[in-house]
Amino acid sequence: MNIEDFDFDLPEVLIAQTPLKDRSASKLMVLHRDVEEIEHKHFTDIKSFLKRGDCLVLNNTKVLPARLYGIKEDTGAKVEVLLLKQVEGDTWEVLAKPAKRLKEGTKLIFGEGKLTATCTETLEHGGRLLDFAYDGIFYEVLDELGEMPLPPYIKEQLPEKDRYQTVYAKEEGSAAAPTAGLHFTEQLLAEIEEMGVTVAFITLHVGLGTFRPVSVENIDEHKMHSEFYVMTKETAKTLKKTKENGGRIISVGTTSTRTLETIARDNNGKLVESSGWTDIFIYPGFEFKAIDGLITNFHLPKSTLIMLVSAFSNREFILKAYNEAVKEKYRFFSFGDAMFII
Structure with missing residues (x-):
């Protein structure tokens, strides 16, 4: 298939820049x-489309305030660092700007010395390895000094860090939020559980590759980024019971979907306790083995995310829905409105 098959006209004014006051x-x-x-509803109406015995699967990853601003110890020159991935201990793979200033052996200072780092290696793709030093707990220092790495299409500042976190965020490690989950409040989740719907959690740490555009015309040639996932024994048991009792597995977000379908693909259709790295690319023609429904946001034209959504339904129907969303002035992307495909 060609990348142009997943294009649509999106007015820039529909790209949500700030979250709604009420999630x-x-x-x-x-x-x-x-x-x-197609039906047009409000997010709280989701309860009327869920049934007793269903299971909602949520990604409980937590976004790191991964953007740091510091200076070079020797010259005082300003450097911006974005944490990508923890390699081992206090060593992280990062992107730096300007990268040319960050040579091996360079020492950086953040927050007037509350956090320091030494560049230990230059990587092929332009990234760097940094060894961090600090007193106390790294994530607490990061929470004090770091900023949320908002997607490139969001130009506004985020006044409250927790608005780019789901209310159930728990496992530190993401460079971006699993945004379909941003619509849920604790009250709404409690009401859903009271209906007899089970809520289960998986973890997939979202990488910045989720924003990487598809740069090939033939999508078969696109290479997906790799992300780390975990499904616990408890969640696997819950999903097995749901299937055995005839309930539906409703995936909240493309990250949950990629995790579940990776595990099912690698285990003959079974959802079992598992962890590892996935670079699964889901696009039309993919055979789903795990999920029965999908809650997701509205995605970028020509993105791997709209390809995944098209695979779960069909491309023509999805593009029809997207064009209707534009007509009805739905809000798009991370802080935008939601879609429920059943």
């Missing part, structure tokens, strides 16, 4: 795959 106040477009019908 659950967003719009909800419901897509019925079997009859190709």
Whole structure:
């Protein structure tokens, strides 16, 4: 398939720059795959489309305030650092700006010395390895000094860090939020559980590669970034029970979907306790083995995310829905509105 098959016209004004005051106040477009019908609702209406015995699968990754601003110890020159991945202990793979200033052996100072780092290696793709030094707990220091690494299409400053976190964020490690989950409040999740719907958690640490554009015309040639995932024994047991009792597995977000489908693919369709790295690329023609429904946001034209959504339904119906979303002025991307495909 060609990348142009996943294009649509999106007015820039529809790209949500700030979150709504009430997380659950967003719009909800419901897509019925079997009859190709579209309903326009509000996110709290999601309860009327869930059934007793269903299981919602949420990604409980927590976004790191991974953008740091520091200076070079020797010259005082300003350097911006973005944490990408913890390699081992206090060694992290990072992107630096300007990268040319960061040579091996260079020492950086952040927060007037509360955090320091030494560059130990230059990587092929332009990244760097930094060894950090600090007193206390690294994540507490990072929480004090770091900024949230908002997606490149968001130009506004985020006044409250927790608005780029889900209310159930727990496992530190993401460079971006699993944004489909941003619509849920603790109250809404409690109401859903009271209906007899089970809530289960997986972890996939979202990398910045999620924003990397597809640069090939033929999507078969696209190489996905690799991300770390974990599914616990408890969640695997919950999902097995859901399937055995005839319930549906509803994936919240493309990250949860990629995790579940990776595990099912690698285990003959079974959802078992598992952890590892996935670079699964889901696009039309993919055979889903794990999920029965998908809650997701509205994604970029020509992105791997709209390809995944198209695979779960069909490309023509998804593009029809997206064009209707533009017409009805739905808000797009991370802080935007939601879609429920069933």
